[in-house]
Amino acid sequence: MERTDLEQLMTAEGLRLLDSLPPYTNGSNIVRSVAALRKEGYSAALVGAVMTQARLRAKARSKFGEFAERMLFTESGLEQATRLSVAALHAGRFRSAGVTRVADLGCGIGADALALAALDLSVTAVDRDEVTAAIAAYNLAPFPTADVVHGDALTFDLGSVDALYFDPARRTEGHTNTSRITDPADFSPNLDFVFAAARERPTGVKLGPGLDRELLPADAEAQWISVDGQVVETGLWFGAVARPGIHRAALVLRGTERNEMTAAADSDDVEPGPLGGYLYEPDGSVIRARLIGDLARTLGAHLVSAQIAYVTSDTLVETPFASAFRVREVFAYNVSSLKRELRARRIGSLEIKKRGVDVDPAALRPKLALQGPEKATLFITRSEGKHVAILADRLS
Template sequence: MQRSELEQLLTPEGLRLLDSLPPYTNGGDIVRSVADLRKSGHPASLVGTVMTQARLRARATSKFSEFASRMLFTDAGLEQATRLSVAAVHAGRFRSAGITRVADLGCGIGADALALAALEISVTAVERDEVTAAIAAYNLAPFPTATVENGEAESFDLTRVDAAFLDPARRTSGHTNTTRMTDPADFSPTLDFVFEVARRVPTGVKLGPGLDRGLIPSECEAQWISVDGQLVEMGLWFGSLARPGIRRAALVMRGGAHHELTGPEDSEDVEPGELGAYLYEPDGSIIRARLIGDLARSLGTRLVSAQIAYLTGDTLVESPFAQAFRVREVFAFNVPTLKRELRIRNIGSLEIKKRGVDIDPATLRTKLALKGSESATLFVTRAGGKHVAILADRMTPTT
């Protein structure tokens, strides 16, 4: 979004027009909406801007639910924005630590600052990009404890606050068509700067869940979060924001419920053993936090194979930290054999999962030429020192 487009949008006419639009849908409805707006005399540039915002608001519903309908976005800002449910978890840390003044350095469109302000924590949101800062100011306008500053995170005076939160930009600059950066030296601000802030004040940092674990400082708490089965972030917490005795945590958020497994360090693995009647797939947060051993011991299960994140046991145990599957049969991994056996079992819908083997599930699916009315899950992995294909049924939790 260009500054001129935002200025046009942030007028009484622009905001009224945006709020008057029907729910955004793809296809011919868009063409008709644009034509109707142009026929009503609205400038083409404004029509394009409000339609873009309508599209972004529709996309943002998954992160911000009903709040999306009163917020403004950029493509890049929405992509990196924290889900509101997760931002509320972040904000709760600051409140629990008794912190009342927070700097959100690199606030983007203001999602985390919004959650902090909702708890009546005084938050100064700092954003280097002028347009994004203006959008954050609009989104935070209902909260008297929030202010937005257009400036560099590196220049902020930390003596003004009690703590800091940082979500370093991990995409190239711009509002659309950005690409993901993998080198922490390219983040904005850099990890070196982030960790320097953490040495000065209690600090929370949002990072991608796949960040090299070798970069995690030993003195912080690292928490991986998944939402409805999707691994969304790794948070690092320093000073009073880190919980005593916890260095690894996996938080599973599903259907409004929160479940957490924590440990003082990476947990020690359990031994592999024979495949049992049930196979368990740990949540991604458990895998990234390396708490599989602790989970296995709590479930009374064992590894299917060393260094592979599948567990197995002889009894069904429900857990928010793992999906259970009932094992039907085990085959040697051989495409002609699998094709024949699946055809015999009338399986036409097949979920394919793999670990510890170099295959492409999409290519395998094509080779299997599935036909039939039944469904199942196929795990291609290692067990007993060889490649196997495990045919299984996903178990539905009773609670």
């Protein structure tokens, strides 16, 4: 969204028009809606702005639920925004720590600031992009304890608050078609600044789930969060918002369920062994937190192969921290023979997973020429020093 689009939208006419639109749907309905609005005399610029917001509100429901219907977004702001369920957990840490004034530095469209303000904490939300700051101000307008500043985290008076929350910019500037920044030195603010500030007062830092573990500060609690099977962030916590004795955590959110594994450090691995009757694929947060060894011990399981994140046992144990599969058969990995075996079993729907082998599942699938009414999961990996194809049934 450019400033001119925002100016079109942030008028009484623009906001009334946006709120009057029917639920957004793709396809020919959009064309008809645009034509009808133009026929009613609305400008092309205003129609474009409100239709974009209607589309983003529909897309935002997965992150914000019903709150999306009264919020404004940019394309990149929505993509990078914290899910409201996760933001609420962030805010809870600050409330539990007893702080009252928090600066949300790099606030984006204001998701984390919204959660903080909802707990009646005083929050100053700061963003250096003018359009994004204006949208955050609109989204936070219902909360009297929230204030938005168009400014830079590097020049913000950190001493004016009790605690800090950083979401460093990890994409190039702009509101659409941005690209990911891979060098942490180019984050805004950069991690040297963030970590130095974090040692002065209670601080939370939101980073991408693929953060280089060499960058993890020894004095921080590092928590990886997955939502419905997708790892969404690495959270680093310092001072009073960190939990004593915890330096590694994997938080798994599925629907309304919340489960967490915690440890003082990376867990020791378990030894590999023969493939058992059940195979477990750890949740991505458990893998990122390097708690696979602890998980395996709770399951009475061992690794399928060294340095590969599959564990196995002859006993089925329910766990929220891994998906479970019943092993059917094991084949040597050979495409021609695998095609023949799958056809003999009439498998037409196949979930393909791989670890520790140079195989592209998307390229492999058409070579298998799947046919039939049956379904299964295929793991291509290493076991006992060999490349194998494990045919299994998903249990969870």
